[in-house]
Amino acid sequence: MDKESKVIPTEIYNKLFKVQKEIGVISKDTQNSFYKSKYFDINKLIQHVLPILQKHKLLLLQPIRDNRVFSLILDLDGGIVESSLELPANLDAQKIGSAITYVR
Secondary structure, X not given: OOOOOOOOOHXXXXXXXXXXXXXXXXXXXXXXXXXXXXXXXXXXXXXHHHHHHHHOOEEEEOOXXXXXXXXXXXXXXXXXXXXXXXXXXXXXXXXXXXXXXXHO
């Protein structure tokens, strides 16, 4: 196994399975009056998901490093699941803020 590989204890997957069952269906429930459409509100999702993650001793972090938004779920009993997406280059502050929100 090389230095970059991470061993992920299977218990974190069991916890994530339970969390996923508790979260249930997520739908677009916020109205965008300008475009006359509905969208999914990330802040509502986080408000709904955090207590469930905490119940299962999981911690969600979303740091930004090296022009990437990372999503890390850490199991306080051991283990981590990580993913990341690269942000578009050469954007002004408002557009980069929108991109970060969209990637999250």
